[in-house]
Structure formats: C-alpha cells, structure tokens
Amino acid sequence: MATHLDDRTEHHSPKPEGSSANVPTSDDVRITTPAKVCGMGHRMKRKEDPRFIQGRGRYVDDVKLPGMVYMDIVRSPYAHAKILKIDASEALATPGVLAVITGEDLKKAGNLHWMPTLMSDTQMVLPIEKVVYYAQEVCVVIATERYIAADAIEKVQVDYEPLEAVVDPHDALTDRVIVRDDKPKKTNHIWHWEAGDKAATDAIFASAATVVEEKIYLPRIHVSSIETCGMVANYDKARSHMQIYMTSQAPHAHRTVFALVSGLPEHMIQIISPDIGGGFGGKVPVYPGYVCCAVASLVLGRPVKWIEDRSENLQADSFARDYHITAKLAADKHGKITGLQVYTLSDCGAADAAANPSKFPAGLYSICTGSYDMKAAHVIVDGVYTNKPPGGVAYRCSFRVTEAVHMIERMVDIMAHQLGEDPADFRLKNFIRPDQFPYKSPTGWEYDSGNYKAALDKAMTMLDYRALRKEQLEKRKKGQLMGIGISSFTEVVGAGPSKDYDILGIKMFDSAEIRIHPTGKAMARFGTKSQGQGHETTYAQIVAEELGLPASDIQVEEGDTDTAPYGLGTYASRSTPTAGAAGAMAARKIKAKAKKIAAHLLEVGEDDLEWNVDSFQVKGSPDRKKSIQEIAFAAYTNHPQGMEAGLEATDYYDPPNLTFPFGSYICVVDLDTGTGEIKIRRFVAVDDCGNIINPMIVEGQIEGGLTMGLAPAMYEEIVYDANGQNLTGTLADYLLPTAVESPKWELGKTITPSPHHPIGAKGVGESPTVGAPPAIANAIVDAMWHLGVRHIDIPITPQKVWRLLRKHGVTD
Amino acid sequence: MSQHEVSVTINGDKQTRTVEARTLLVHFIRENLGLTGTHIGCDTTSCGACTVSIDGEAVKSCTVFAVQADGATIETVEGLAAGGVLHPLQEGFWEKHGLQCGFCTPGMLISARALLARNPHPTESEIRHGISGNLCRCTGYNKIVEAIQYAAEKLGAAGKGA
Numbered sequence: 001m002a003t004h005l006d007d008r009t010e011h012h013s014p015k016p017e018g019s020s021a022n023v024p025t026s027d028d029v030r031i032t033t034p035a036k037v038c039g040m041g042h043r044m045k046r047k048e049d050p051r052f053i054q055g056r057g058r059y060v061d062d063v064k065l066p067g068m069v070y071m072d073i074v075r076s077p078y079a080h081a082k083i084l085k086i087d088a089s090e091a092l093a094t095p096g097v098l099a100v101i102t103g104e105d106l107k108k109a110g111n112l113h114w115m116p117t118l119m120s121d122t123q124m125v126l127p128i129e130k131v132v133y134y135a136q137e138v139c140v141v142i143a144t145e146r147y148i149a150a151d152a153i154e155k156v157q158v159d160y161e162p163l164e165a166v167v168d169p170h171d172a173l174t175d176r177v178i179v180r181d182d183k184p185k186k187t188n189h190i191w192h193w194e195a196g197d198k199a200a201t202d203a204i205f206a207s208a209a210t211v212v213e214e215k216i217y218l219p220r221i222h223v224s225s226i227e228t229c230g231m232v233a234n235y236d237k238a239r240s241h242m243q244i245y246m247t248s249q250a251p252h253a254h255r256t257v258f259a260l261v262s263g264l265p266e267h268m269i270q271i272i273s274p275d276i277g278g279g280f281g282g283k284v285p286v287y288p289g290y291v292c293c294a295v296a297s298l299v300l301g302r303p304v305k306w307i308e309d310r311s312e313n314l315q316a317d318s319f320a321r322d323y324h325i326t327a328k329l330a331a332d333k334h335g336k337i338t339g340l341q342v343y344t345l346s347d348c349g350a351a352d353a354a355a356n357p358s359k360f361p362a363g364l365y366s367i368c369t370g371s372y373d374m375k376a377a378h379v380i381v382d383g384v385y386t387n388k389p390p391g392g393v394a395y396r397c398s399f400r401v402t403e404a405v406h407m408i409e410r411m412v413d414i415m416a417h418q419l420g421e422d423p424a425d426f427r428l429k430n431f432i433r434p435d436q437f438p439y440k441s442p443t444g445w446e447y448d449s450g451n452y453k454a455a456l457d458k459a460m461t462m463l464d465y466r467a468l469r470k471e472q473l474e475k476r477k478k479g480q481l482m483g484i485g486i487s488s489f490t491e492v493v494g495a496g497p498s499k500d501y502d503i504l505g506i507k508m509f510d511s512a513e514i515r516i517h518p519t520g521k522a523m524a525r526f527g528t529k530s531q532g533q534g535h536e537t538t539y540a541q542i543v544a545e546e547l548g549l550p551a552s553d554i555q556v557e558e559g560d561t562d563t564a565p566y567g568l569g570t571y572a573s574r575s576t577p578t579a580g581a582a583g584a585m586a587a588r589k590i591k592a593k594a595k596k597i598a599a600h601l602l603e604v605g606e607d608d609l610e611w612n613v614d615s616f617q618v619k620g621s622p623d624r625k626k627s628i629q630e631i632a633f634a635a636y637t638n639h640p641q642g643m644e645a646g647l648e649a650t651d652y653y654d655p656p657n658l659t660f661p662f663g664s665y666i667c668v669v670d671l672d673t674g675t676g677e678i679k680i681r682r683f684v685a686v687d688d689c690g691n692i693i694n695p696m697i698v699e700g701q702i703e704g705g706l707t708m709g710l711a712p713a714m715y716e717e718i719v720y721d722a723n724g725q726n727l728t729g730t731l732a733d734y735l736l737p738t739a740v741e742s743p744k745w746e747l748g749k750t751i752t753p754s755p756h757h758p759i760g761a762k763g764v765g766e767s768p769t770v771g772a773p774p775a776i777a778n779a780i781v782d783a784m785w786h787l788g789v790r791h792i793d794i795p796i797t798p799q800k801v802w803r804l805l806r807k808h809g810v811t812d
Numbered sequence: 813m814s815q816h817e818v819s820v821t822i823n824g825d826k827q828t829r830t831v832e833a834r835t836l837l838v839h840f841i842r843e844n845l846g847l848t849g850t851h852i853g854c855d856t857t858s859c860g861a862c863t864v865s866i867d868g869e870a871v872k873s874c875t876v877f878a879v880q881a882d883g884a885t886i887e888t889v890e891g892l893a894a895g896g897v898l899h900p901l902q903e904g905f906w907e908k909h910g911l912q913c914g915f916c917t918p919g920m921l922i923s924a925r926a927l928l929a930r931n932p933h934p935t936e937s938e939i940r941h942g943i944s945g946n947l948c949r950c951t952g953y954n955k956i957v958e959a960i961q962y963a964a965e966k967l968g969a970a971g972k973g974a
Contacts, residue, residue: 045906052914053902055849055889059915062848146843147834226853226861226949227915277851277915278949310854532913532950700909703952731858731947739940739953 023760025434025451025752029692032545033613038552039545040759043696047552048536057275060230063245065303068232069098071293072149072306074138074156075316076131079165079387079724080177083127083138083158091141091155096148098300100156101292102139103128109299115261115291118284118503119361121190121352122182123390125288130163132179132350133389134724135315137288142296142304165387165724169324169347172386179350179385190352190383195366196443201378204339208330212414217793218403220322220347220388220718221711222314223395224736225531227277229317230307231290233297241268244294248273248559249283249529250569253503255561257286258294273559279531280708281394284355284571285318314734315726318355318391319718322347323403329411335419337430340369340377340442342407346392348383354392355571356399357501357508363399364492364658366443370408371452371490371662373432377442387724396708396769398493398572405489409774410791413485417785423778424465427488428453438755445492447660448762451688454750456488456664459686462748463666476786481671481810482681483783486664487775493763494577494659503568509654510578511565512586514543516647518636520629522547522554524586527567528579529559533765534697535575539583541693542759546587547594548614548628565650573661573763576693577754582653584758589649593635597647598626600640659754659762663687665775671783673810676802678714678780685771686748690762699747701765707742709772713794715741784808818882822847823891831878838862840878841888849889849918853947860946863919864888870926872919872945889918892925900963901925901974910959912950920946924960928974933964 033039051057088100103126106113117123126137138158143149166177172188179188205211232245242264248254251273259266276283293306308317324345330338346362348354356363362381369377395402416426431452432439439447460466468484475482498507511527524543528535536556544551558564567579591611598616599606602624609616617625626634635647668682685706692698715735719727728734753760773794780796781789787808792800805811819828822845829844841847841864852874853861862874865887892899901921904910911917920943927934927942934942939960940953948956967974 046909048914049906049911052911052917053889053898053905053921054893055847055918057849057914059848059851061842061852064846146839147832224949225913225915226859226947227851227913228853276913277853278913280949307852310856310859532911534912696909700912700951700955703954704912704948704950705952707952708949730856731854732856736859736947736949738944738947739957740944742940742953744936745952745954 023449023753023755025454025750027750029695033548037544037548037550037614038541040541040691040693042541042694044537044541044551044694046534046537047540048534059227059275059277060232060245060247061307063232065232065234068303068305069142069144069300070146070149070305071140071142071296072153073140073289073312074153074158075312076134076136076138078131078160078162079134080132080163081160082130082163084161085159086139087157088139090157091152094148094152094155096144097141097152098144099142099296100139101296102126106295109295110263112261112291112295115286117351117353117390119352119354119356120358123351123353125291133387134726135312135389137292137316140292140296142300167386167388167720167722167724169345169384169386172384179387188385190348190385191361193361193381194379196378197376198378200376201339201341204376205328205330205341208338209333210331210415210419211328212411212418213328214411214414214791216325216327216407216410216791218321218323218325218406219794220319221395221716222319222718222734223280223282223393224314224734225278225280225282228308228310228313229283229287229289231293232303232305233294234303235297235301237301242294244269244271246271246273246290247276247283249279249531249571251529251559251561252527252566253506253568254286256506257504271561273529276529276531279571280396281320281355281571282317283531284393285353287317310731311729315729316389318353318393319349319389320393320395321403325407327407327411329415331415331419335421335426335429337372337374337415339374342368342379344381346381346383347386347388348392349386349388349390351390352383353390355394357495357503358505359500360399365400365404367401367445367490367492368404368408369441369443370405371432371488372412372430373436374442379443388720394571396705397766398491399495401491402770405770406774409487409489410777413778413781414790422469423486424456424460427456427486446657447490448657448754448756449752450490450660450662451750451752452488452662455662455686455688458748458750459664459666459684462684462746463668463682465666468668479673481673481783483669483779485667485775485777485779485782487771487778488664489662489771491661491767491770492658493573493661493766494655495572495574496658497656498654506568508568509652510567510574510582511650511652512579512582513565513650514586514590514648516590516632518633520549520553520632522549523557524554524583525557525564526579526583527565528570528575530570533570533575533701538693538697539580542580542583543587546584547591573766576761577659577757577763578653578655580761581655581758582651585653586649586651589651590647593647594628594631596643597631597634597639601626601634656756659690659757661689661762661764661767663767663771665771667775667779669779669783671801673805676798676805678796678798678801680743682746683743684746684748685768686750687764687767688750688752689764689767690753690757691751691760693761698764702747702768703745705766705768706745706772707737708769710742710776711737713773713776713796715795717795816879818878820881820884820886822886823888833877833879835878836874837876837878837881838873841873847888847890851915851918853915858947860919860923861916863922863946865922865926868929870923889921892921900966901960904959904962908955908959908962910951910956916946916948920948920956925974928964928967932968932973
C-alpha cells in the first residue's frame with residue numbers, strides 16, 4: 001500500500017530572528033528518517049483513510065447487534081416547569097414498546113436519577129420534580145423498532161405546570177427565580193474565581209496613561225459535529241458484563257464514571273469508542289441519554305441503541321462559550337501595555353457541566369494576558385445557573401482559551417486604535433520577547449517557548465501588510481470600506497501536569513503501550529481517542545521516528561477500554577503533548593532493551609553501539625549492525641540469558657508543563673457599504689506548533705480549525721427567546737459554514753519546539769479556532785473604526801454591519 | 813402502517829425488501845440493505861451526509877421515502893470503487909487529505925461525482941458551490957476542493973467521465 005506522499009519543499013523566507021529559551025525558531029520541518037520509515041516530518045498519507053473513502057468506517061450507529069432494540073427520549077417543551085404527572089400507559093400499550101423509564105424508575109434503581117458532572121456539580125438524568133431547561137430529557141421509551149420508539153414518545157402524556165424561566169445570567173444573579181431549588185443554598189450563583197494580583201493591578205490602573213474598556217459577549221455556540229451522539233449498550237446478564245459502544249472522546253474516564261455511578265464493577269464494563277464523526281469537545285460530557293441507554297440495557301438484558309437526532313443534539317447537548325466579559329486594558333505614556341482587568345459572568349445553564357480540569361472552574365481562562373508582556377493582571381469569573389442546557393465544553397479549544405484570546409486580541413486592537421498606532425506595530429512593541437522565555441505570566445503561567453515577532457513578521461510578509469494599509473487609506477478616501485485584522489494568539493494546551501490537573505480526581509496523564517512482534521511489526525495502543533485527527537498515522541510516525549520501524553508496519557489502536565492503556569482521552573489539543581509523548585517514551589524504553597539485545601548479538605558492549613535510523617551499529621564498523629527487525633526477532637528467539645523475552649513497553653506520561661502553541665493571523669475584509677455584506681478577501685495564518693509530525697495533517701487541522709473559527713465569528717449562535725425556547729434547533733437555523741462561505745486559507749508556519757516535550761511538539765488542532773475569530777472581528781471593526789465603531793460582538797452578520805453603517809450615516 | 817415492496821438496483825445489485833410506506837430511503841439503505849457507508853447527520857436536508865446517487869443525480873436520502881425510489885438505480889459510496897480499484901475521487905480524497913473524521917466523506921464523494929459528471933472541468937468556485945449542500949466540520953473544505961480538482965484532472969487525462 002502506497003502510504004507516502006512526496007515531501008515537498010516548503011516556502012522558505014528569511015530565517016526568523018531570535019530564539020526562545022535556547023530553542024531556535026526555524027522554517028524547516030525536520031526529517032531524519034527515509035521515506036520507507038516515514039518518521040516525523042513526512043507527509044504520510046493517512047492509514048485510516050482507505051476504510052473511510054470506501055464507506056467501511058464503523059461509527060456507533062453502524063453497530064447492529066442481535067436482538068437490539070431502540071431508545072427515544074421524551075423532552076421538555078418548557079425551560080422551567082413543575083412535572084405534575086407522567087402517564088405512559090398509551091405508549092406502553094403500543095405494540096413493540098418494551099418499556100418506559102422515568103426519573104422515579106431511576107430513583108428506585110439506586111438513585112440513578114441524578115449524576116455527577118465533570119465539575120463536581122450534579123445534573124438530573126431524568127427529572128422527578130421539575131425540568132430546568134427546554135428539551136431536557138423527561139423520560140425514555142424503548143421499542144423494538146426505531147420508528148416505533150419515535151412514535152411512542154408522542155404518546156407519553158406529561159402534565160407540566162410552567163414556571164417563570166430565567167434566561168439572562170445577569171437577571172439570574174438577582175435570585176428572583178431559583179433554577180436549582182434542589183440545592184441547600186437558594187441562589188443561582190455557583191462559584192467565584194479569581195486569578196492574578198488585584199492590588200498590583202489596581203495600582204497599575206491608577207497611574208495608567210491610557211485605559212480602554214469594552215464589554216464583549218462570546219455567545220453560546222454548539223460544536224455540532226456531523227455525527228451526533230449515541231450509544232449501543234449491551235448488558236449480558238449471564239456474564240454480568242456491560243459492553244458499550246459510545247461516541248466518546250474519553251472512553252476510559254467514562255468507564256470509571258459509569259462504574260462509580262452504576263455500582264457495576266469496572267472490569268465488567270467495556271467501553272468501545274469506535275470511529276467518531278467529529279468531537280470538538282461535544283463528546284466529552286456524559287449526557288443523560290447515555291445513562292438512560294445503559295440503564296435500559298441493564299433492565300431489559302438486551303442491546304439498546306440510542307442515536308440522538310440533530311435537533312436534540314443542538315438543543316440539549318453541551319454548549320460552548322456564553323461568557324459575558326467586561327475588560328479594561330491599561331497602557332503607559334509610551335504605549336506599552338501595563339495591566340489588564342477582567343470581569344466575566346459565565347452562564348453555565350442549569351448545571352455546571354463544563355469539561356474543565358477540576359481545579360479550574362473557568363478553565364485556563366487566566367491565560368488572557370496572551371502574547372503580551374505586562375506587569376499585572378487580575379481576572380474574576382462568576383458562574384451562574386440559568387434555565388438553559390448545561391455545558392461549557394470547548395468547541396475545538398482548550399478549556400476557555402478562545403474566550404481569553406478573543407478578549408485580549410480585541411482589547412489590544414482597541415488600545416492600538418485608541419492610541420492611533422498601527423495594530424501590527426503596537427503588537428510588535430508589546431510582545432513577550434523571545435529571550436524572555438520561559439516566560440512567567442502575571443497570572444502564573446510559565447510559557448514554554450515562543451517567538452511571536454517571527455510569526456507576525458511572516459504573516460505580514462505573506463500578504464504585504466504595509467501595502468494593504470496604503471490601499472485601505474486610498475479606499476477610505478473613495479468611501480470604500482476595507483479592514484485588516486490581526487490576531488497574535490498564544491494557546492495553552494496539553495493538560496496536564498498531575499500536580500494541578502485532574503478530572504474528577506483522575507490525573508491528566510496519558511499513555512502508550514507498544515508491542516513489537518517477532519517479525520518486526522508492531523501494535524501501539526494509546527489512552528486517547530482520535531475523532532478525525534489522524535492518530536493512526538501520526539502516532540505510528542512518532543514510533544517510527546524513535547525505532548526505525550516503518551510507520552506502515554505499526555498498527556495504532558485506541559478507544560477500547562479492554563485493550564488500550566488507561567488515558568484521559570482526546571480534547572484540548574492534548575493528544576500529541578501527552579499520549580504522543582508517552583509513545584515516544586515507550587519507544588525509548590524498547591530501544592534501551594533493543595540495545596542490550598544488539599550488544600548480545602554483536603558480542604560487543606552497549607557503549608560500543610550507536611543508533612542509525614533503524615539499526616544499532618558498532619561504532620567505527622557500520623557494517624556490523626543489527627536492524628530493529630532483527631533485534632525484534634531475537635527478542636523472542638535468541639534473547640540474552642537472564643533477560644525477559646519479548647519487546648514491549650508501556651509509558652504513562654505526566655507532562656512537566658503545558659505547551660504553548662502560538663501564531664499570527666491576518667484577515668483582510670471588504671465591506672459592501674450598501675448591504676453590509678462582509679467579504680473575506682484574504683486570510684493568512686502563520687502557526688507555530690513546535691516540531692511537526694506530519695505536515696499534511698497539520699495543514700488539515702489548521703484549515704479545519706480556521707473554518708471552525710470563521711463559524712462563530714460570522715455565522716453561529718444558539719439563540720433563546722425570553723421563555724428559554726431554543727430558536728436555533730436545526731441546521732437550517734444554526735448556520736454552519738459551507739465550502740462557499742469558507743475562504744481559501746493561506747498557511748505559513750514557524751517552528752519553535754517545546755523545550756520540555758520529548759519530541760518538541762506542542763499540539764495544533766485548536767489553535768486556529770482560537771486565533772481566527774478575533775482576526776475576523778478586528779478586521780471588520782478596523783474597516784469601520786474611523787466611523788466611530790469600537791466593537792461588534794460576534795457573530796458579525798451583514799445585518800449587524802448594515803445597522804452600524806446606517807447608524808453612522810454611510811448608508812440609508 | 814401499509815407495507816410496500818421496494819426494488820432497487822444498488823451498486824449493481826438488484827435488491828427487494830418490503831417496508832413501511834414511511835421508511836426513509838436512508839434507513840432503507842442502512843438498515844434494510846445493510847450498507848452503512850451512507851450516514852445521517854441532520855433531519856432537515858442540511859448536512860448532506862446521506863447523499864446518494866439516484867438515477868445519476870445526487871440526492872439527500874433522508875428526504876426521500878424508500879417507496880419513491882422503487883425501480884431506481886442507486887449508487888452509494890460502497891459502489892464507487894469498481895473492481896477493487898479506487899475511483900479517482902476516492903484516490904484524490906486520500907491523496908489530498910480531503911477527509912478527517914470521515915463522517916461527511918461518503919456524501920461528499922457522491923456529490924462530487926455528480927458535479928464532475930455534469931461539469932468535468934469545474935472552476936474552484938464551481939466546485940465550492942457544487943458541494944455547498946454537504947457540510948464538513950473538520951477540513952475547512954480547502955483540501956476537499958483540491959481532492960476534487962485532482963480527480964477532475966485524472967478523469968480528464970483518461971478521457972473518462974465521472
């Protein structure tokens with residue numbers, strides 16, 4: 001099978017200046033192995049693709065088991081209502097209907113009507129007293145056929161007494177309407193969190209030459225992966241064994257949660273996360289539907305399938321963002337940024353069901369000083385309940401980093417404009433310098449490496465920034481509106497070091513287990529779970545790099561808790577920083593043993609050997625060598641006396657720090673002064689994700705992430721009416737960009753390796769989703785700043801632009 | 813619910829099943845015929861994951877009843893590779909990294925094939941409009957466009973239609 005694309009020469013520009021913590025920045029992808037090995041840096045064609053392009057993928061809805069029955073969910077038509085009565089008699093009398101499960105039933109089955117969230121809050125599985133959000137799961141119906149189950153949910157009669165819903169989080173803070181009266185404290189306020197130094201920041205602001213302030217709302221959005229969520233639960237009463245196929249980004253953690261909640265012994269639960277049709281954070285939480293499906297299988301002793309439809313997915317599954325931000329940025333008389341103050345209200349919905357590390361209720365939001373060196377910062381976030389679905393997942397970002405980056409990149413642009421400085425020059429002046437790394441941020445982060453100037457310089461060169469500014473001025477004279485927006489973001493990914501990072505107490509390490517078979521072929525299993533990121537290819541390349549085995553000879557597996565080593569899963573761009581590192585470390589353990597075997601075979605001391613691509617050779621006599629394949633065979637046939645046979649290793653990698661990918665994006669827009677239409681003329685994205693495993697896959701991750709950054713910037717928003725009804729419950733209302741809206745992205749890169757990661761990689765899947773929205777917003781505001789426009793909340797639609805053009809007398 | 817016999821020729825095979833009148837074609841293909849390469853991503857004909865070819869036209873099979881397809885010739889992703897040789901579009905998607913999670917891919921391939929059948933040499937803009945009924949959440953579409961350009965070139969060079 002041809003598995004290698006020609007490595008192409010990348011565009012070369014002058015060597016970037018500066019180096020970070022003795023880590024030089026370069027343009028070149030490092031390749032040390034030949035094409036037949038296909039280690040790091042090769043544009044290897046994806047090993048997973050043949051099944052997908054031939055319709056042979058296996059997603060949860062493709063699983064069909066003998067005797068399988070189907071579950072469907074009765075959902076609430078109210079955002080807040082008392083449940084007076086549930087009458088399932090008509091549904092139960094329908095031929096083919098096997099059972100109806102209510103909250104009362106779950107309570108009797110062992111208080112399963114409530115479940116813990118990842119943030120140590122509680123969430124109803126099925127309600128008994130009241131519903132707290134629109135489309136909330138009320139009860140479930142199980143029937144022999146999918147269509148019969150769908151019919152039967154209409155026949156369940158639920159009597160509600162509607163209550164006033166609190167939809168606005170500011171209103172919720174008044175505690176006029178209490179969302180969670182199950183709690184001892186009758187308040188909607190959930191938590192208060194602070195980072196940074198208040199006194200130092202206050203002092204900075206007291207003496208600042210310039211202060212800018214802005215209210216920024218990051219609206220509720222939805223990941224809307226093309227595959228919705230679903231499960232096949234198969235409880236075998238004879239074996240007391242539960243087998244679960246699940247759309248899960250974190251199958252091991254989910255198994256532990258299932259064991260703790262259900263009381264089933266963990267070794268009798270197998271969770272298989274098969275091919276996953278996109279995750280983006282939406283398949284991290286445990287939803288009520290999953291629990292009900294598993295309970296249904298336990299009760300009936302048969303396989304039960306539940307696949308949510310798109311409306312359920314959009315209306316009830318975990319949302320992202322919903323941050324109401326007030327930010328203030330201070331600068332001294334030289335235009336040097338000195339301090340940042342942020343207050344944020346986090347609308348959590350009806351439960352704090354965010355997917356953050358346990359100690360971080362607002363995720364990694366305090367990274368919000370971004371790429372800029374400043375003296376002090378202070379951040380406050382309050383979490384509040386409202387009558388909306390619970391959540392707070394990522395939408396393809398690492399734990400609230402997008403909110404942080406959007407805020408700081410908007411504020412920096414506002415400050416630059418306020419001071420009359422060019423936004424690029426203002427950034428260049430305020431960047432953390434390469435020689436400041438490792439950089440300690442005012443809110444306590446230690447950035448591992450960076451060279452922000454190199455990335456912005458490259459982006460500016462790629463589109464001739466100065467010429468565009470001239471063009472903009474000339475256009476303005478003619479009444480034409482053109483804008484240029486920059487975003488120079490710093491990401492924080494790869495959670496995380498065990499001293500600080502855990503989910504429900506489970507430390508956020510990740511793992512790899514590699515077995516080399518006697519014939520030199522290998523199996524490598526990981527604790528993460530790809531949802532399209534290409535792990536079957538990139539992990540194989542990491543192992544190939546370390547051991548010289550061709551990547552095509554390494555079978556990568558993830559997602560089956562019975563076979564893969566324990567790990568925390570794939571989200572927050574953590575797979576390469578954690579499990580990828582584990583893969584390299586496990587391979588190095590194997591290599592250490594291989595060296596002993598080679599010394600034995602070659603009858604020399606270990607010190608006499610050196611490694612060369614795929615062999616240990618005797619120093620000074622390169623003809624005397626043993627390839628990794630020969631060594632593998634010997635590990636089973638001719639290993640040294642006293643040594644264990646076999647050639648395998650496991651590694652649980654606890655990262656010493658997070659990684660800090662970065663980049664600079666520049667967006668050029670033209671606005672139609674008559675209609676408000678926004679045309680993205682060019683979008684240049686320079687990313688630095690450290691060392692690159694597969695440039696083709698990195699480009700794919702970046703392009704996809706950019707379109708997912710465009711989406712909330714211009715199209716997507718989950719909208720509720722005053723009663724908490726979701727008005728955007730289908731893909732006809734909730735607008736995902738198509739190939740027409742999505743521009744032709746122009747990519748560039750710099751490479752500044754992570755100094756602490758075994759292969760110098762940082763993670764890349766989410767940087768563009770984080771970095772793109774402020775570049776677009778900054779460009780649109782930049783086009784209208786001279787009219788008096790300071791800020792526009794995303795999504796920035798033609799209608800919003802048109803209203804502003806009218807307000808400022810540009811159009812009538 | 814009334815039952816109806818539905819016969820289709822799917823990927824060259826004649827298949828007959830008896831189904832309810834309301835059975836959607838996508839369910840007929842996936843559940844009754846066991847061809848799970850065709851996917852379901854929404855309920856509103858928005859996403860295109862369920863796109864199949866009906867008598868040569870790309871159609872979203874979630875919005876067609878199986879009974880409406882009675883007598884039709886249907887092609888799904890499983891039928892694209894003739895005699896075990898990948899179709900140039902499949903090859904292009906693999907070669908150009910035109911897929912990530914793979915969920916939208918079958919529908920995208922079928923739409924792209926219908927596009928190339930009616931317009932063998934599409935411009936980039938025509939490709940983008942031609943697949944605008946198919947949503948992809950992973951790739952950002954650039955590499956899908958490149959994959960279709962690759963196939964158009966290859967088919968053109970071979971003097972073949974899609």
